[in-house]
Amino acid sequence: xxxxxxxxxxxxxxLSSLLAWKLDGKRRCFKGQEVVATSLLSVRGEDVYVIQSGxxxxxxxxxxLLIMIxxxxxxxxxxxxxxxxxxxxxxxxxKDKVGESRAPISAKLVANMLSVAGADHIITMDLHASxxxxxxxxxxxxxxxxxxxxxxxxxxxxxxxxxxxxxPDAGGAKRVTSIADRLNVEFALIHKERKKANEVDxxxxxxxxxxxxxxxxxxxxxxxxTICHAADKLLxxxxxxxxxxxxxxxxxxxxxxxxxxASFEAVVVTNTIPQEDKMKxxxxxxxxxxxxxxxxxxxxxxxxxxxxxxxxxxxx
Numbered sequence: 001x002x003x004x005x006x007x008x009x010x011x012x013x014x015l016s017s018l019l020a021w022k023l024d025g026k027r028r029c030f031k032g033q034e035v036v037a038t039s040l041l042s043v044r045g046e047d048v049y050v051i052q053s054g055x056x057x058x059x060x061x062x063x064x065l066l067i068m069i070x071x072x073x074x075x076x077x078x079x080x081x082x083x084x085x086x087x088x089x090x091x092x093x094x095k096d097k098v099g100e101s102r103a104p105i106s107a108k109l110v111a112n113m114l115s116v117a118g119a120d121h122i123i124t125m126d127l128h129a130s131x132x133x134x135x136x137x138x139x140x141x142x143x144x145x146x147x148x149x150x151x152x153x154x155x156x157x158x159x160x161x162x163x164x165x166x167x168p169d170a171g172g173a174k175r176v177t178s179i180a181d182r183l184n185v186e187f188a189l190i191h192k193e194r195k196k197a198n199e200v201d202x203x204x205x206x207x208x209x210x211x212x213x214x215x216x217x218x219x220x221x222x223x224x225x226t227i228c229h230a231a232d233k234l235l236x237x238x239x240x241x242x243x244x245x246x247x248x249x250x251x252x253x254x255x256x257x258x259x260x261x262a263s264f265e266a267v268v269v270t271n272t273i274p275q276e277d278k279m280k281x282x283x284x285x286x287x288x289x290x291x292x293x294x295x296x297x298x299x300x301x302x303x304x305x306x307x308x309x310x311x312x313x314x315x316x
């Protein structure tokens with residue numbers, strides 16, 4: 001069986017806790033800003049895992065990932081697996097508005113590019129839309145942050161048995177019902193209408209949150225307008241406390257100032273996207289470490305074992 005070989009790309013040093021090995025990849029730029037990514041070690045016959053998340057300078061990081069995959073593939077590696085904790089362009093997964101017939105489905109384009117670059121397998125977490133898995137003709141393991149979220153709730157919210165799990169939009173109903181069932185509590189959802197992207201027009205709460213701890217759960221937050229409006233809606237409906245738990249904390253634009261001004265007890269995110277800088281400017285942000293979930297998925301993939309155990313358990 002081919003040996004492990006990890007290639008940790010330069011922009012993902014925050015996930016270095018996954019690995020016990022040093023950085024084995026090298027990245028440099030020509031004067032024309034073209035990226036060159038190479039392996040300093042031989043990859044012939046090796047099982048290679050390239051780790052890169054869709055955050056920060058997304059286009060540069062995506063191009064770096066594609067080049068690294070291709071460099072390993074043409075250097076005769078046995079298999080190349082792209083570990084992408086936060087899948088780039090995942091929100092551009094469909095044409096969802098009348099009159100947007102010329103809108104691109106960019107998530108499908110990214111899937112095609114990864115396949116053409118030479119990726120044999122994809123490992124990612126909490127895809128924005130599950131149909132993105134169908135954009136690939138290669139195996140895709142979509143892991144879930146839910147087990148780690150459940151563990152955090154039980155360990156950090158003392159009143160969790162009197163909580164209600166809330167989805168900030170109708171699209172997240174399946175996610176919150178799953179968590180609510182596992183905790184044996186009730187759930188609610190907020191129906192939101194948008195005039196345009198990143199701008200919510202109005203919200204309608206469906207469910208009773210009076211005298212309960214409300215826990216907003218979503219897969220990602222960008223400018224945080226939605227979750228901050230949702231927090232106000234929940235408090236006005238009688239919730240005693242409001243927490244927000246998100247898998248991917250993008251936090252762009254006015255997000256940090258909005259969180260600081262909102263009435264959250266805490267905004268909890270995973271480290272699929274690095275949060276060190278954001279935490280310096282916002283004391284409400286807390287991080288759930290999901291590196292062990294990804295590490296166990298890599299180990300099981302390499303050994304040909306099932307990864308379905310990780311859908312409901314946090315590895316020790």
